[in-house]
Amino acid sequence: MIQPILEIAGMKELLLKRGAPVIAVTPIVGGKALKGSAGKMMRELGRDPTPIGAAGSYLRLLDGFVIDRADAELSENVRSLGIDVAVTDTVMRSPESRVALARAVLEFARRIRATREAEFGSVS
Numbered sequence: 694m695i696q697p698i699l700e701i702a703g704m705k706e707l708l709l710k711r712g713a714p715v716i717a718v719t720p721i722v723g724g725k726a727l728k729g730s731a732g733k734m735m736r737e738l739g740r741d742p743t744p745i746g747a748a749g750s751y752l753r754l755l756d757g758f759v760i761d762r763a764d765a766e767l768s769e770n771v772r773s774l775g776i777d778v779a780v781t782d783t784v785m786r787s788p789e790s791r792v793a794l795a796r797a798v799l800e801f802a803r804r805i806r807a808t809r810e811a812e813f814g815s816v817s
Contacts, residue, residue, distance in 0.1 A: 705754065714756040714805040716798055718783055719744040722761040727784065745770045752776070756805050759783060759798055777805055 699705055708715055720727055721744055740746035744760040748771045758776045760768060761783040768778045779801040785791045 699754075708754050714802045714809075715754055716757040716759060716802050716805075717748070717751060717755055718759040718794070718798065719747050719761060719764070721747055721764075722784060723763045743767065745774070748774055748776050757801050759794075759801060777801075 699708075720729075721742055724743065726733075726742065736742055738750070740750055744758070744764050744767050748755065748758045752774060755776050757779060758771055759779045759781060760771065762780055765780045768780055771778045779797065781794065781797040782790065783794060785794055
């Protein structure tokens with residue numbers, strides 16, 4: 694959860710003005726937080742500790758949300774929030790899995806940007 698970062702003065706506005714797609718990777722896989730206290734924080738904020746709850750926390754800020762294959766059945770629920778979704782392996786257990794996730798996120802951002810440019814013209 695990046696909620697504390699978003700509380701920094703001007704951070705939300707900066708993200709809303711950006712030219713590049715904003716992509717988030719779920720902190721929740723199979724109903725459990727991957728690291729830290731994301732699940733606990735989400736419950737304290739009144740959100741379900743699920744990829745849907747995580748995506749819903751950032752509705753106005755996100756262009757895309759990456760969920761794990763273990764939660765692939767939730768992708769349409771996230772899309773129904775108006776957020777594009779990519780499904781891939783998000784659990785990073787090795788350097789190779791970290792690189793694979795980074796590549797998947799970058800490719801997802803490229804697809805979103807290309808779709809935007811096709812719909813609205815050049816995006817800076």
